[in-house]
Amino acid sequence: MVKSSFRLKDGEIPSIGLGTWQLEGKKGLDAIVHAIRGGYKMIDCAFSYWNQELVGRAIKESGVPRSELFIVDKLANTWHTAAEDCLDETLKNLDVDSLDLWLMHWPSSLNHNGNDRKCPRLADDSVDYEKDWDYLKTWETMVEIQRRRPHEVKRIGVANFGIKELERIIQTGVVPEVNQVELHPECNQKLLNEYCDKKGILLVGYSPLGSIGSPLLKNSKLEAIAAKNNASVAQCLLSWGIQSGWPVIPRSSSPERIDQNITLIQLSEDDFRRITEIGAESPKRYINAPWYTFDDH
Template identity: 65%
Template sequence: MSSRQFTLADGAKIPALGLGTWQLDGSKGREAIVHALKCGYRMLDCAFSYGNQDLVAEAIEQSGVSREDLFIVDKLANTWHSAAEDCLDRTLAALKTDTLDLWLMHWPSPLNHHGNHPKCPTLPDGTVDFEKDWNYVKTWQTMIEIQNRRPEVKGLGVANFGIKELEAISFTGVLPLVNQVELHPSLNQEKLHKYCKEKGIQLVAYSPLGSTGSALLLDPDLQVIAEKNNATVAQCLLSWGVAKGWPVIPRSSSPDRLEQNLNILELSVEDIDDISRIGKASPKRYVTAPWHTFEEIV
């Protein structure tokens, strides 16, 4: 079990490994979270838009792990940017918790709160319906103001931000503690990592294995590295991320894989370099969204 941690700019400790809860639903999803917590996972990565906060709360209760031992991350949904505090209240109630260790802006994309869809409202011509007279900088200012009043929010962060968006909110004088982004050897985010490191912003990797259908898991060169380390390719990819300097939040509903993923290896410098090289040879972004344009992979 990995007890590794990273220290955030405010001194808080964030576990090096967490459980992503996206698409974990129904009894199978709940059982997966319970199993993960019983095995030793202590960070849960949640979001209002995942629609499963009630299930996460049930799983925490069933696991017997106390709230004090957990690091809970949740995210402000795109369609709630102009109603952020209401979203926070609903989140705390659904998760049955008095505090969030991190509250993130899920995307720098404010969508119409009163639109025709709870996640991705559209205009009559089919294009995305953005919130009028609102932008993500205003959302960030609102989140800062809420945190100043509400002890329920221990730390603030963002997700899916590039350098351009981080620059835009920096004038507030309050930088996010973390920036959670898609991050794996095929999308190494080197420029963004360098920028965040200089600013004291901790990158956190979602889809650290390359998301569903990832070619990385079947890569023959990575399989050679895994065999050499008597490990799975997934374990090597997660260990690569931690070695490079960021927490990883894989998602799985398989008890075996949940247990395997907890084992963060001490990879050799050679293996770390080889994994980086293999990823660079096949650059790929798995997660895209109609409401946001990412910078090109360099």
């Protein structure tokens, strides 16, 4: 039986959620409504996806009570120096009174008043970082906000953090509950997973299928494992993630794939090992950003 949730310090987080990146227009709205009505409890959002109002509308149209959902959102890179304003805008846009989990999207503070809302640039085309600011200040601000507004921000965490960044913020005395990072067989983050496990930080896997155009989905060895289990390759990859010890947040706008992705299987020890080995044959990170360089291990 595939586990349905993972323990947090004061509750649980669902094992599978719906990623909302690039879900737009009627197709995106319908996809989110379909997912919530079909049993998805975790909805993974971000200020910088620029679709919070659409997500909020979908939550309302689904008819599922807010109390039954686990809503995640993320502080945008260009709002590190205005974190509380970002939170207020997020709650307003989503039309909800609380977030179950609020993450720092990246350990990268970009100019809040720059020339682009996502990645402002200087005249020489280099990334325009916020001067005299540090993500450590951002974390301290998030901690302070959560302490003042615990009913609106139930938990805080981070995303795209490596060990060196986690070491710094842990020294503040407040350990993030979650670190959301790219996780799939080709990017299994072994050392980061071991570190987070020791520190009591739960990894959550985004791009659990290897992102758009992933060759994993057409890997002949994985196709054989999927056929043996009467499942799709995607179902096997998502099941692998959960059995590895973390929640997964696939994204799709297809009702058929949305339904398929939440119907997972229990992999045998042998199939689990083989999927791990297949991923190790071609290690690859799909998600990179101009404002951050990953320190891969």
